[in-house]
Amino acid sequence: MRGYILNNVDAVTALASEVATGGRLNVNNTITDILANCTITACDQPYNVHASAFVDTTATFEWNGFSTDYLFYIQEGNNPVVEIPVTAQTSISFDTLVACTDYTIWVKGICGSDTSNFSFPYTFTTDGCCTNPALNLDGFGTNELTVSWNSILYASGYELRYKPEGAAEWIDTLIGISSPLNITGLDTCTTYELQIKTICTDSTQGFGNSHLFQTSGCGACYDLTYCDVVGANASLEWIDSIVVGWNTNVSGADNGWLQSTDIISTFKPGLTYPIALKPGYSGTAYTEHFTVWIDFDQNGVFDATDTVFVNETTTTVLQESIYIPTNAVHGITKMRIAMNGTSSPVACPTGSFWGEYEDYCVYIGEDAGFDENQIEFSLYPNPAENILNIICNAEIAETKVFDQSGKLIISMQSNNSKTIDISALSSGFYLLQITTEKGIYVQKFIKE
Ligand SMILES: [Ca+2]
Ligand SMILES: [Ca+2]
Numbered sequence: 102m103r104g105y106i107l108n109n110v111d112a113v114t115a116l117a118s119e120v121a122t123g124g125r126l127n128v129n130n131t132i133t134d135i136l137a138n139c140t141i142t143a144c145d146q147p148y149n150v151h152a153s154a155f156v157d158t159t160a161t162f163e164w165n166g167f168s169t170d171y172l173f174y175i176q177e178g179n180n181p182v183v184e185i186p187v188t189a190q191t192s193i194s195f196d197t198l199v200a201c202t203d204y205t206i207w208v209k210g211i212c213g214s215d216t217s218n219f220s221f222p223y224t225f226t227t228d229g230c231c232t233n234p235a236l237n238l239d240g241f242g243t244n245e246l247t248v249s250w251n252s253i254l255y256a257s258g259y260e261l262r263y264k265p266e267g268a269a270e271w272i273d274t275l276i277g278i279s280s281p282l283n284i285t286g287l288d289t290c291t292t293y294e295l296q297i298k299t300i301c302t303d304s305t306q307g308f309g310n311s312h313l314f315q316t317s318g319c320g321a322c323y324d325l326t327y328c329d330v331v332g333a334n335a336s337l338e339w340i341d342s343i344v345v346g347w348n349t350n351v352s353g354a355d356n357g358w359l360q361s362t363d364i365i366s367t368f369k370p371g372l373t374y375p376i377a378l379k380p381g382y383s384g385t386a387y388t389e390h391f392t393v394w395i396d397f398d399q400n401g402v403f404d405a406t407d408t409v410f411v412n413e414t415t416t417t418v419l420q421e422s423i424y425i426p427t428n429a430v431h432g433i434t435k436m437r438i439a440m441n442g443t444s445s446p447v448a449c450p451t452g453s454f455w456g457e458y459e460d461y462c463v464y465i466g467e468d469a470g471f472d473e474n475q476i477e478f479s480l481y482p483n484p485a486e487n488i489l490n491i492i493c494n495a496e497i498a499e500t501k502v503f504d505q506s507g508k509l510i511i512s513m514q515s516n517n518s519k520t521i522d523i524s525a526l527s528s529g530f531y532l533l534q535i536t537t538e539k540g541i542y543v544q545k546f547i548k549e
Contacts, residue, residue: 144212168210200229231301233309243318249281289318320433322462325401328449333357341381367469403448412445484547
């Protein structure tokens with residue numbers, strides 16, 4: 102075989118000393134040479150058995166072989182194999198196959214009084230099974246869904262039933278329907294479970310698998326499409342963890358854009374909430390630029406009036422506050438936290454930059470948030486190694502740290518920076534107590 106290949110190379114002068122062949126391989130020359138020197142004496146089996154035309158229950162099968170005459174074998178389902186002689190042809194056609202049935206075919210070559218081995222089998226299933234099609238979602242609104250499906254050959258009709266996901270009873274079964282189908286009168290922001298059934302004249306299956314589709318009206322964060330974050334490189338610096346309101350999320354690099362649909366916090370218009378943003382670094386700590394937007398007017402765009410704060414910088418932890426305007430639209434909207442390692446972040450970056458963005462959903466409503474007269478605070482990060490940040494919505498008059506035995510370890514008067522250096526503490530559990538004008542409060546933390 103090596104000889105056939107190398108003896109049929111197209112010589113190329115420029116390649117004479119560059120490659121072992123001294124030229125370009127010529128597959129056509131090689132095959133022609135092999136066939137010219139090849140003498141078929143054995144009764145070899147046919148090959149390349151396949152369907153060349155296959156429509157509904159008609160089919161034409163073809164093969165290649167080394168004989169003039171052949172024996173064609175076909176098995177319908179589990180029935181006995183049927184042998185059909187084929188004279189001077191390498192094809193055979195059928196127009197009366199049984200619908201929705203598995204078939205297997207083989208071919209043997211006839212060589213004088215001898216026959217070849219069987220070819221490899223070819224298997225297929227005829228059309229006409231009364232299967233249930235998959236449902237596709239074509240469109241949705243606050244009170245409607247539009248679905249479509251591929252038609253089934255022998256279907257005489259379809260039925261579709263639906264209910265809210267997990268409900269015990271089906272709301273309705275729609276009959277006499279065709280694709281596409283618009284289903285109206287649905288509840289806003291609700292996931293529906295849909296099942297379709299194909300009706301056939303002589304065989305009808307049960308309803309198929311459930312398909313889940315949701316109506317809109319869940320709030321801007323879920324219904325609207327916001328601009329993408331393109332070009333973030335978070336390999337050196339990223340948003341490592343955040344505190345928004347009283348919730349924390351520790352994330353890591355997230356390939357430069359975390360797209361969370363979790364509701365990270367609930368906000369009441371007119372109130373102010375804490376936010377803390379901590380960068381992570383693979384090595385050097387850089388000065389990071391942070392901007393935060395909340396789509397307060399729920400128009401799907403991070404406008405200038407949606408900025409919570411702009412271009413605040415830190416190398417460690419940025420502590421800021423979020424004021425919720427009294428005219429903020431109520432509902433679930435999107436918050437975007439942007440961190441850029443070199444300059445002031447834009448809402449919709451399109452070029453390459455160092456840093457990371459994180460998107461979350463937030464709920465804004467009169468029933469959200471905390472009582473203004475109630476003190477709430479949290480510690481961040483926790484566990485902490487050197488600096489512990491106190492996230493608190495009140496002035497701190499005094500800060501104390503106790504060990505597990507109750508011994509006072511640290512005591513600080515007025516703590517405007519709302520941070521405490523714990524680098525000198527041994528590893529373990531401690532209690533941090535703050536005194537405010539509204540009372541004394543305690544939280545546990547772990548020193549790493
Ligand atoms: Ca992150
Ligand atoms: Ca907006």
